[in-house]
Amino acid sequence: MGVARYTVKRTLQAIAVVYVVATVVFVAVRSVPGDPARLVLGGNADPDALAAVRQELGLNQPIYVQYYRWMSDLLRGDLGESIYTGEPVLARIIAAAEPTLSIALVGITVALLIAVPAGIIGATRRNQWEDYVGTTIAFLSISMPAFWFGIVLILLVANNVTAIPSYGYTPLAEGVVPWFTNIILPSIAVGLPYAGIITRMTRSSMLDVLNQEYMQTARAKGIPPRLALLKHGLQNALMPVVTVAGILFALLLGGIVAVEIVFGIQGFGRLLIRSIERQDFPIVQGSVILVSVIFVFMNLAVDLIYMNINPKIRYGGEN
Amino acid sequence: MGAEYSRDESWFGIQSRALARFRETVSGDIKAKLGVSIVAGFVLAAIFAPELAPHDPMVQNFAIMQSPGANAHPFGTDSFGRDMLSRIMFGARISLGVSLGAVSIAALIGIPLGLGAGYFGGWVDDLLMRFVDITWAFPWLLVAIMLVAIFGQGVWNVIAAIAFAYIDDFARIVRGEVLSISEQEYVLAAKNIGVGDVNIMFKEVLPNAVGPIIVQFTVLIARAILAESTLSFLGVGVKPTTPTWGALLGQGRGLISQAWWISIIPGILIVITVLGINLFGDALRDSFDVRQGGDTL
Numbered sequence: 265m266g267v268a269r270y271t272v273k274r275t276l277q278a279i280a281v282v283y284v285v286a287t288v289v290f291v292a293v294r295s296v297p298g299d300p301a302r303l304v305l306g307g308n309a310d311p312d313a314l315a316a317v318r319q320e321l322g323l324n325q326p327i328y329v330q331y332y333r334w335m336s337d338l339l340r341g342d343l344g345e346s347i348y349t350g351e352p353v354l355a356r357i358i359a360a361a362e363p364t365l366s367i368a369l370v371g372i373t374v375a376l377l378i379a380v381p382a383g384i385i386g387a388t389r390r391n392q393w394e395d396y397v398g399t400t401i402a403f404l405s406i407s408m409p410a411f412w413f414g415i416v417l418i419l420l421v422a423n424n425v426t427a428i429p430s431y432g433y434t435p436l437a438e439g440v441v442p443w444f445t446n447i448i449l450p451s452i453a454v455g456l457p458y459a460g461i462i463t464r465m466t467r468s469s470m471l472d473v474l475n476q477e478y479m480q481t482a483r484a485k486g487i488p489p490r491l492a493l494l495k496h497g498l499q500n501a502l503m504p505v506v507t508v509a510g511i512l513f514a515l516l517l518g519g520i521v522a523v524e525i526v527f528g529i530q531g532f533g534r535l536l537i538r539s540i541e542r543q544d545f546p547i548v549q550g551s552v553i554l555v556s557v558i559f560v561f562m563n564l565a566v567d568l569i570y571m572n573i574n575p576k577i578r579y580g581g582e583n
Numbered sequence: 584m585g586a587e588y589s590r591d592e593s594w595f596g597i598q599s600r601a602l603a604r605f606r607e608t609v610s611g612d613i614k615a616k617l618g619v620s621i622v623a624g625f626v627l628a629a630i631f632a633p634e635l636a637p638h639d640p641m642v643q644n645f646a647i648m649q650s651p652g653a654n655a656h657p658f659g660t661d662s663f664g665r666d667m668l669s670r671i672m673f674g675a676r677i678s679l680g681v682s683l684g685a686v687s688i689a690a691l692i693g694i695p696l697g698l699g700a701g702y703f704g705g706w707v708d709d710l711l712m713r714f715v716d717i718t719w720a721f722p723w724l725l726v727a728i729m730l731v732a733i734f735g736q737g738v739w740n741v742i743a744a745i746a747f748a749y750i751d752d753f754a755r756i757v758r759g760e761v762l763s764i765s766e767q768e769y770v771l772a773a774k775n776i777g778v779g780d781v782n783i784m785f786k787e788v789l790p791n792a793v794g795p796i797i798v799q800f801t802v803l804i805a806r807a808i809l810a811e812s813t814l815s816f817l818g819v820g821v822k823p824t825t826p827t828w829g830a831l832l833g834q835g836r837g838l839i840s841q842a843w844w845i846s847i848i849p850g851i852l853i854v855i856t857v858l859g860i861n862l863f864g865d866a867l868r869d870s871f872d873v874r875q876g877g878d879t880l
Contacts, residue, residue: 277713284717292729403865407805407857409812412832412850419843518724522813526836536725537817540732548732552725560720 271568278564285556289549290334294327343550348542353550356535363433363531366447367520371455379459380502383466384493387474387501398463405460410519414453414526422449431528450527454519458512462505470501506566513562517555607870615866621859625852629675638666640673640826659844661834671849674826678853681738681827682807685745686800692746693753694789694796700754701761702784708758715754723748723810731819741820745807756799760792794871801864805857812853828853 301309301317318324322333337344343353386398422430427445434442473479474497482492521533532551539547610616628635643665658667693715700711727744734740764770765788773783808828814820815829816836823830828849835845 277716281713281716281720285720288717288721289729292733403858403861404854407809407861408854409809409816409829409832409850411813411816412846412853415832415836415846415850419847517722518810518813521724522816525817536728537819540728540819543732545732548725548729552721552729555722555725556720559722 267571270571274564274567278560281560282557285560286335286338286553287331289552290331293545293549294330338553343553344546346539346544346547348539348544353546354554356547357532357551357554360530360532360535362435363447363529364520364524364533366433366436366443367450367454367523367529367531368516370444370447370451371453371516371520372458373455374451375455375459375462378455379462380466380498382459382463383501384470384498386463386467387470388493390471395467398467402460402463405456408457409522410453410457411522411526413456414450414523417449417453418526433527433529433531446529450520450523450529453523453526454516457519458516461512465505466501469504470497473497473500476500503570506570513559612866612869614862615870618859618861618863618866621855622863625675625856625859626679628672629679632669632672632676636666636669636672638669640665640669642666658848659842661831661842661845667831667845667848670826670831671828671852674828674831674849675852675856677738677821677825677827678808678811678829679856681741681745681811681821682804685742685807685811686749686803688742688746689749689803690753690796690800693750694757696750697754697757697759698761698784698789701758702765702780702788712754712758715751718747719751721747724813727814728819736818736820736822738821738825741811741814744814745810748810749803749807752799752803753796756795757789757792760795761788764788764791798864798868798871801860801867805860805864808853808857808860 301314301321301323322330325333341354343357345352346356349356382398382402386395389395418430422428428449429446430449432446434446436443474493478496479492482496483489487495520531521536523529524531524533525537535547536551538544539551658671661667661670696711696715700708700715723744726747727741730740730744761784770783770787773787778787811820811827812829812832815827816833818833820829821827831849832846832853835842835847835849838845
């Protein structure tokens with residue numbers, strides 16, 4: 265199968281997956297025991313209000329009409345309106361995204377800055393004390409709930425260092441320094457498990473790479489070991505890291521929601537938890553769909569990039 | 584694993600080999616010893632919580648609210664004066680039980696999917712694996728939140744959300760193993776002499792994937808404990824009155840400066856438990872020589 269055909273096939277599959285996800289969410293919302301309108305308004309809403317909500321949500325129309333409306337709205341990027349504030353769901357989510365994305369990006373950066381050197385050191389100094397220290401820390405970090413590590417950081421760092429607050433968020437537009445001091449602890453909390461995984465992966469793929477012929481050739485040619493390691497080694501060792509970006513993204517998201525709560529940051533996580541407390545169902549369902557779309561297409565991108573770096577990998581369909 | 588089992592070997596032969604290898608792992612590896620001891624300790628504490636717990640985990644005592652560790656209450660008391668040690672012991676039952684239940688359900692669904700996909704190939708493979716892709720495209724945390732939004736809090740919602748998230752892990756691993764062994768001579772021979780597909784799948788192919796499945800099971804139990812603690816902490820897990828490790832930790836969140844032990848001690852216990860399971864899983868991985876890209880840990 266050619267690269268172009270593979271690309272088209274994988275893209276179509278990704279679209280199909282997103283379509284099914286949206287359908288499942290549609291069915292889930294309508295299989296709520298009782299009445300979605302009651303879910304919206306709570307247990308003891310009066311009948312007039314219920315009827316109004318039913319009208320507004322189109323619940324009194326035939327199911328196929330509702331389904332058609334749901335899908336065509338989605339295609340136009342319309343995820344519905346918040347029941348609580350009436351704002352469009354998509355706008356509400358985007359408004360809450362800045363702190364969350366900031367934590368994610370700084371968290372990943374922190375993780376890579378720690379993990380890649382740690383993984384290389386672990387591989388080159390295998391079974392020496394540096395390797396053992398690195399491995400122990402990596403194991404500890406993946407065995408820790410991110411939000412709990414956040415609490416520990418508040419207790420140890422924020423409560424003792426006045427420059428670093430334990431609470432809240434400052435938008436980037438209001439200054440880099442306050443922005444950074446606000447998100448550095450949450451980012452470390454979120455990035456730590458991530459760092460543990462990447463350290464272990466970098467270490468093991470680096471060990472493989474070190475034994476490859478081209479590394480021996482590079483050494484035989486007289487290229488300084490450090491340069492050979494960085495130039496040839498690292499490039500290949502990071503490939504497996506790229507392939508699990510999707511898994512890591514899911515992990516990161518799970519971590520961020522709880523870490524935002526710990527640090528009192530009004531981001532996507534806080535929005536989600538608030539929406540549940542207020543029974544603001546459109547926001548929850550919109551978030552499920554939006555995150556799935558990001559997730560699926562991010563993995564598609566990773567797949568296609570990976571295929572271009574390494575044409576040896578087997579394309580689907582020839583098992 | 585792979586080709587080393589002949590087709591004459593029964594399930595029992597393979598199981599006893601797996602068991603022998605398990606014993607070997609535990610006796611030979613310091614990581615495994617440490618891991619198994621930790622896990623065994625927590626499992627026993629959970630099972631015998633009613634007998635071992637020094638106090639009733641639900642009894643409130645407002646005279647000793649938020650008191651730090653002392654002889655009568657080694658882990659201190661919470662904001663209702665309840666004994667933290669007892670609550671943690673009872674919490675272990677739910678945290679460990681939910682994880683075990685969720686991962687078992689994921690295995691029961693994921694393993695047959697991977698087996699069918701890898702064995703039949705072609706359109707069956709495509710169909711089953713696209714289904715797996717879909718389960719995987721749902722972010723587990725949001726699935727849990729959605730379930731809670733629809734059905735309310737409860738142990739089964741938590742189990743369902745976590746199980747749903749792990750189906751793909753089992754399906755992909757089993758499929759990969761099946762692909763690597765279904766062209767083996769003994770499998771082809773079995774096909775030739777007319778052994779049924781289901782028989783071949785469960786008796787010839789599946790036993791060879793036992794090693795990777797066990798390793799995956801262990802890794803996922805560790806992840807499930809963390810997932811459960813996150814959900815309970817967020818208040819989208821089990822009912823807030825039920826003591827689970829995540830919920831205990833969550834109750835202490837606002838009290839860090841007055842009573843740090845309420846959130847720090849359950850957290851330390853979560854870390855020790857998950858660490859034990861991860862160490863054990865890593866030792867198993869070494870002894871089964873399981874290698875795969877996705878989960879180096």
